[in-house]
Amino acid sequence: MDRKLAAILAADVVGYSALMEQDEQGTFERLKAGRKELFEPEISSHHGYIFKLMGDGLLAEFSSVVDAVECAMALQKGLVERNAAVPEGQRFQMRIGINLGEVIVEGDDRYGEGVNIAARLEQIAEPGGVYVSGKVAKEVEKKLAFAFEAIGEQRVKNIAEPVPVYRVNLNGQPRRHLLKARRLRNKWLMPEGLAVVVAVTAAAVLGTQHWWKPSGAAFDEASIAVLPFDNLGDDPKWERIADGISEDIITELSQADHVLVIARHSTDAYRATSADVRQVGADLGVRFVLEGSLQAIGDRVRIRAQLVDAVTGADLWSERYDRPDEDIFEVQSDVTAKIANTLGSQVGVIRKSQFKLAQHKPPNSLTAYDTYLMADAVALTPVGGVTKDGLIEGERLFRKAIELDPQMARAYVGLAYVYSLMYGYGFADSPQQALLKQLEAARKAVELDPNNNEAHGALGQALNWNGEWAQALVEFDRAEALAPNDADTLALIATNIAASQSARAVRLSERAILLNPHYPNWYNYGLYWGYFFQEQFDKSLNYAKLVTGPSINEKSFLAMLYGYLNQPEEAKKAAAMVLKDDPDWTAEKFLTKWFVGGEHETELVAEGARKAGLRACATRAELKENPNMIHVKSCDKERQKAGSG
Structure with a gap:
């Protein structure tokens, strides 16, 4: 039995069965022509060899992993060009997976895990996409001008160990520009x-x-x-x-x-x-x-x-x-x-020093990066705390930085956070519009720099706040995989997952603080949220108290925590501050704005509100006004009794 190391490319047509059902003869002829005019010539010109055809798919072997990746991108580009002259309903899209591994050689065929992983990568790739294993990315990232975007470790069928997966992006910046x-x-x-x-x-x-x-x-x-x-x-x-x-x-x-x-x-x-x-x-x-x-x-x-x-x-x-x-x-x-x-974080020594330099430059000589630093300082890391005026000025400066450098992904990350703070602090004239702008800016950041952990973190938060929780988790996993020792990234993830993955949130927050002992105040969010949903209310309270200048969010948690810890006077004071900021506060309203979690976590908030003397049941009018309001199960009997639901 002969074995050898080879790069394996697996490809198949997306939705082939549906295309065959619509036009069997025409689809077959187009597939046959595509193989003859595009796939076979490209694979051959990149020194590859097709060793298996499988209806709408194929497997090819390359002795060079660089050739395999370049061939895959050429194939996808060629399909786009061919599709331009084809009616939309007849267009082919391909998924491609590439792996580097040992294969068993038996005549003209190839077997083994090296082939199997390539096939599994193809199956999880998106239409028009090329997914490669970590081995492939490591071999070619310094040799090709493509960006390699970390997807994270994926479990694939019949493979015992998780496979590190990367998406190849023809239009993105190379890994870590x-x-x-x-x-x-x-x-x-x-x-x-x-x-x-x-x-x-x-x-x-x-x-x-x-x-x-x-x-x-x-x-x-x-x-x-x-x-x-x-x-x-x-x-x-x-x-x-x-x-x-x-x-x-x-x-x-x-x-x-x-x-x-x-x-x-x-x-x-x-x-x-x-x-x-x-x-x-x-x-x-x-x-x-x-x-x-x-x-x-x-x-x-x-x-x-x-x-x-x-x-x-x-x-x-x-x-x-x-x-x-x-x-x-x-x-x-x-x-x-x-x-x-300490040196490179969001509020690290280097960034602070750079900001001081930018402050002393004449306004007409500020570069895109100088402008970005000024925006960051006034909007995201202000000495006196976040303000509406600071966020408005930050938005203007971030957009000015983008005018000076349209490819500056970090400026779009900054914009995404400006809109998130506008929403979170209640400064936005249209909260829904702020969330949509947040999502748009974060997606642009990832598009410009798909291997930027901060961009994926910002997109994860934007997806989370826009109700796309499953995809948000994917982005958070990518951000952590790209920068497992970046304290800011770990703390951001913790803040966003605390309700649904409280143990992970606490772990990430504690590591962030270990890595950055002089951490900014917002690192505490992931800890007090995480401990709250683990029902460790004393620990949660310790970290909630550390948050300076608390918004209504922190005040609400303080009230609930004092309620759970049987401190009625403190709970009453905190509840009064909540109602002063928002006389119509209810647990449902709070949960609808902030919360992603299960039934247990929802009830935990509702019960905490009751213990603090705050309302936990929305009225009929409130439910009618916001049909997407989160359902609190324990309120059903009360609503029924009151004729409100």
């Missing part, structure tokens, strides 16, 4: 020892112009070089750990959409040197330099990190971590993730 920019820079920086020599020479010739920028390009993102961490001892073991920390920080920071990170081989030139950080910044064309050290002291290890402004030489941030060395690799993972989140 910032990483692509970094790879471009690496290409120009040349191999190892020549990098710094060429950089210094070019800088001398070109002055302050960043010599590595392509003509017309403008890298607004914060740029940073992570220097090799120094081992302050003699044990070579710690040298390897210090190198691992530097490399892990580079990897983690690369997940931050607004941070451009110099590759390690370029910063290695500064190993064991005492180069001035300002010179490093000039050599590598970066604004920030991170340096650090590791020192073993007895059975403990001390790790120090320091962020420096490479232009002024000023220290922007520093931290020291003292940990037992029992499991040094766990310490390495924990410390590097914390450093990356």
Whole structure:
């Protein structure tokens, strides 16, 4: 029995049976012509071989996984072109799946898990789509200009382990466009020892112009070089750990959409040197330099990190971590993730520093990224709290950033959050319109950058708030898969899933706080919601109290929590604040606006409202006014008794 490694492409026609039922002869002839004129020539030109035809489908083998993916995209593009000349009811759409794996060779046929996974990927792909396994994406993402959008791990029929799945997007930006920019820079920086020599020479010739920028390009993102961490001892073991920390920080920071990170081989030139950080910044064309050290002291290890402004030489941030060395690799993972989140998060050191720089620029010189930072600061992370005026100004600035750079996905993410806050705080003139704008902006963000975890998080929230809960979960899973150590992303997911997946919400929130100890206030939402629906009311109350300037949402929870904890005076005070903000508040109204959960969770809110002295049963008029209002089962008898339902 012969075996070999091969890329397998599986394809079939969407809705073929329905097409055959409408026009059997015509459909068969069109399929036959499509195979002869498109599929066979394209597969052959990409060095592939069709080893099985199955009615409306086929299986093909390629020795090169790059050829297989390029062929799949050529086939989908070719179908679109052919369909343009065909009446809509007669058009073919194909699903394609590609896997890289070992296959069993038996004559002209191929068998085994390598083939089976390709077939399963084809079955779950959307019409016109190409889904590939994680092995394929890993092999080709640096070799092709297509974007690879993480779908997450999927369980497929007859395959024991979940399969990491990626969608190929011909029109999207390549995976992590910032990483692509970094790879471009690496290409120009040349191999190892020549990098710094060429950089210094070019800088001398070109002055302050960043010599590595392509003509017309403008890298607004914060740029940073992570220097090799120094081992302050003699044990070579710690040298390897210090190198691992530097490399892990580079990897983690690369997940931050607004941070451009110099590759390690370029910063290695500064190993064991005492180069001035300002010179490093000039050599590598970066604004920030991170340096650090590791020192073993007895059975403990001390790790120090320091962020420096490479232009002024000023220290922007520093931290020291003292940990037992029992499991040094766990310490390495924990410390590097914390450093990356402290620097690169939504309210991190780098973004704050960039905002200060933007503030001091003349208005007519602001770039798209500067404008984005100003919008973020005034609308999403204001010092004095969210306001209606701030959100209106933020919307204007985000749209201005989009005018300056129509491809700026992060600006659409910002817009989505502006509309969500307009809705959440009751500032929107038309709540429904705000939700639709939120969804539109989030979808545009994902379209522009399908591998941006923040975009998928924003789309998940928008889908959730627009009532598309199942699809929202898919987006949240994608966001987490793309950035499993991004504290902001984890906290956002937790906030949105707390009612239906409370245990996961608490886990994600606690990890977010672990990764970002100086976390923004809104991280508490996922915790107090999650603990509430786990009926751990004392823990929920502790985190609810941490929310500053609570909106009616938090006030409602406070009232319910005090009710459950048998603190009637506090419950009464909190309920009074709720009714002051909204005299018509009812549990149904609250649930309809905010809630996704089951019958148990719905009743939990209703009972909490009653314990706080708030209404839990909507009137006939209220139900008539809003027919989509969430049903509270325990209100049925009361409504019946009162003649209200």
